[in-house]
Amino acid sequence: MTEREAVLEANRAFYAAFASGDYAAMETVWARSVAVCIHPGWPVISGRHAVMQSWQAILRSPPPVICEDAVCHVMGEVALVTCTERIEQVTLSVTNLFTSEGGVWRMTHHHAGHNLDAIEEADDGSGDDTPGPGMIH
Amino acid sequence: MTEREAVLEANRAFYAAFASGDYAAMETVWARSVAVCIHPGWPVISGRHAVMQSWQAILRSPPPVICEDAVCHVMGEVALVTCTERIEQVTLSVTNLFTSEGGVWRMTHHHAGHNLDAIEEADDGSGDDTPGPGMIH
Numbered sequence: 065m066t067e068r069e070a071v072l073e074a075n076r077a078f079y080a081a082f083a084s085g086d087y088a089a090m091e092t093v094w095a096r097s098v099a100v101c102i103h104p105g106w107p108v109i110s111g112r113h114a115v116m117q118s119w120q121a122i123l124r125s126p127p128p129v130i131c132e133d134a135v136c137h138v139m140g141e142v143a144l145v146t147c148t149e150r151i152e153q154v155t156l157s158v159t160n161l162f163t164s165e166g167g168v169w170r171m172t173h174h175h176a177g178h179n180l181d182a183i184e185e186a187d188d189g190s191g192d193d194t195p196g197p198g199m200i201h
Numbered sequence: 202m203t204e205r206e207a208v209l210e211a212n213r214a215f216y217a218a219f220a221s222g223d224y225a226a227m228e229t230v231w232a233r234s235v236a237v238c239i240h241p242g243w244p245v246i247s248g249r250h251a252v253m254q255s256w257q258a259i260l261r262s263p264p265p266v267i268c269e270d271a272v273c274h275v276m277g278e279v280a281l282v283t284c285t286e287r288i289e290q291v292t293l294s295v296t297n298l299f300t301s302e303g304g305v306w307r308m309t310h311h312h313a314g315h316n317l318d319a320i321e322e323a324d325d326g327s328g329d330d331t332p333g334p335g336m337i338h
Contacts, residue, residue, distance in 0.1 A: 098281070108270075108284075139279050140279065141277045142276050142277065144235070144237065146237055146239070146245045157239045157244055161281060172276070173283075173296065175296045177242075177294075177314025180243070
């Protein structure tokens with residue numbers, strides 16, 4: 065297995081834990097060193113304890129998340145994965161960062177952000193299609 | 202200057218280029234190797250050519266962006282910076298990733314995502330405070 069394949073396998077393990085609400089597996093996925101997380105619409109969460117607390121709350125009602133279009137760039141001891149999350153009708157653009165800890169790729173950062181198209185699709189039909197803050201850049 | 206300080210200086214150079222609409226400076230900021238970008242509400246943009254094209258369009262009308270609360274983690278040849286962007290009344294949670302190219306820290310990935318609180322603050326007063334897609338996780 066190449067490093068790239070190993071990273072993509074770690075990315076799959078993250079989504080398997082996420083979709084099944086398996087907190088123990090999610091604990092295994094995350095790095096022991098640096099752990100940072102930005103859930104959609106949330107501020108930055110820093111440190112393994114705070115990040116795992118956030119996942120504990122989220123995994124009580126795990127969403128039917130599907131990961132698509134994962135692309136991996138290995139840069140030494142760190143690997144960047146970008147992908148798309150689909151949760152029912154919602155689409156999110158995602159950054160997942162992995163670090164090699166003792167030869168095992170573990171998640172060191174997760175950032176999922178709204179896809180504005182998905183927000184517009186979920187619009188209540190009021191006809192107000194004023195661009196959201198995301199159109200600023 | 203420590204590596205951490207050098208990364209934070211590169212992060213400041215990014216926001217200086219962004220706020221002033223200086224495309225030449227933005228070209229210097231970005232890595233020659235891996236370049237990936239997720240603008241708020243956008244899908245993933247991959248490759249230096251496509252990423253720089255997106256910035257060329259954005260910098261024609263540069264927003265009054267301010268970077269706050271930058272925190273840096275150096276992990277070998279890659280460094281993770283998280284921060285908050287404020288653009289007038291809008292708040293974004295941000296991932297900036299840097300890679301060392303010939304001893305110079307350059308941006309290899311930028312991901313800015315909506316802060317849901319900011320979206321709610323920008324609400325049109327209709328009273329519809331149904332949680333957005335971001336509340337899913």
